[in-house]
Amino acid sequence: GRVRVPTHVVSSICDDRGEEPTYNGVSMSELMQGDATVADAIGLLWFKRRLPGYATKFIEMCVVLCADHGPCVSGAHNTIVTARAGKDLISSLVSGLLTIGPRFGGAIDGAAQYFKEAVDEGWEPDEFVEKMKKRGIRVPGIGHRIKSKDNRDKRVELLQRYARTHFPSTRYLDYAVEVEGYTLQKAANLVLNVDGCIVGMFTKVEIDSIVKIGYLNGLFVLARTIGLIGHCLDQKRLGQPLYRHPWDDVLYTK
Ligand code: ACO
Numbered sequence: 001g002r003v004r005v006p007t008h009v010v011s012s013i014c015d016d017r018g019e020e021p022t023y024n025g026v027s028m029s030e031l032m033q034g035d036a037t038v039a040d041a042i043g044l045l046w047f048k049r050r051l052p053g054y055a056t057k058f059i060e061m062c063v064v065l066c067a068d069h070g071p072c073v074s075g076a077h078n079t080i081v082t083a084r085a086g087k088d089l090i091s092s093l094v095s096g097l098l099t100i101g102p103r104f105g106g107a108i109d110g111a112a113q114y115f116k117e118a119v120d121e122g123w124e125p126d127e128f129v130e131k132m133k134k135r136g137i138r139v140p141g142i143g144h145r146i147k148s149k150d151n152r153d154k155r156v157e158l159l160q161r162y163a164r165t166h167f168p169s170t171r172y173l174d175y176a177v178e179v180e181g182y183t184l185q186k187a188a189n190l191v192l193n194v195d196g197c198i199v200g201m202f203t204k205v206e207i208d209s210i211v212k213i214g215y216l217n218g219l220f221v222l223a224r225t226i227g228l229i230g231h232c233l234d235q236k237r238l239g240q241p242l243y244r245h246p247w248d249d250v251l252y253t254k
């Protein structure tokens with residue numbers, strides 16, 4: 001029989017060898033016939049399947065709602081400073097993207113991991129929060145620098161409203177909201193944030209596989225890339241000079 005030489009690379013999401021490229025077996029022509037959106041490409045290339053309409057709409061909402069949150073957040077600030085240092089678009093973008101992590105925008109997979117554990121273990125929300133405190137871990141998906149009980153995050157409200165009317169299950173969302181109910185008793189800024197809210201949209205089966213691989217921070221990265229590119233182009237258009245932080249905003253100490 002034929003002996004197959006082992007390959008150095010294995011790929012299972014796409015194929016570019018035929019007449020037209022395919023994403024997980026679906027050709028470009030098929031995608032265009034159905035007016036495919038960015039979310040359809042994400043479904044095929046990230047999740048390796050055609051996502052139902054309610055899920056693609058949700059992904060589109062996340063991308064639009066998380067594209068930007070002003071010039072003062074970590075990512076935009078880095079991008080602005082880098083662009084003002086005369087660097088190119090990609091350097092400015094990457095400099096902003098590198099701030100995405102456990103505190104800023106990259107808490108989605110962490111929230112999935114800990115909400116899954118809490119639900120699997122059957123912990124009451126207050127029990128969960130107190131256990132996390134004992135472990136010295138801030139609950140990912142909870143807390144915000146400027147949003148609070150009396151200044152709610154509109155993104156969270158809009159995503160929640162969509163999920164409650166279109167999603168088959170809101171088990172994790174319900175749990176996250178209960179967690180928020182408890183954390184808000186501790187401090188007004190310990191709201192369910194957009195990272196935590198995104199996790200709430202997924203079902204148990206999805207959460208199980210999300211936790212294994214960690215897909216979801218990608219959603220924030222993708223969305224925020226739009227805003228960061230915007231900030232870089234904005235600085236260049238405005239011809240902004242090199243940024244230097246003012247001395248009087250630094251506490252020089254020993
Ligand atoms: N869980 C439990 N307690 C918390 C949490 C949390 N997620 N966040 C803050 N606290 C508590 C802290 O324990 C702290 O008390 P302590 O000083 O006695 O330990 C108090 O609240 C103040 O904490 P700070 O870190 O000063 O609060 P800050 O407003 O700076 O934090 C932040 C905001 C970074 C978002 C924080 O809440 C956090 O780390 N959350 C978890 C990560 C997360 O979800 N990030 C995504 C934010 S949304 C986004 O970036 C799109």
Ligand code: LMR
Binds near residue numbers: 066145146
């Ligand atoms: C964001 O989307 O960048 C944030 O929610 C973080 C912030 O501080 O506004």
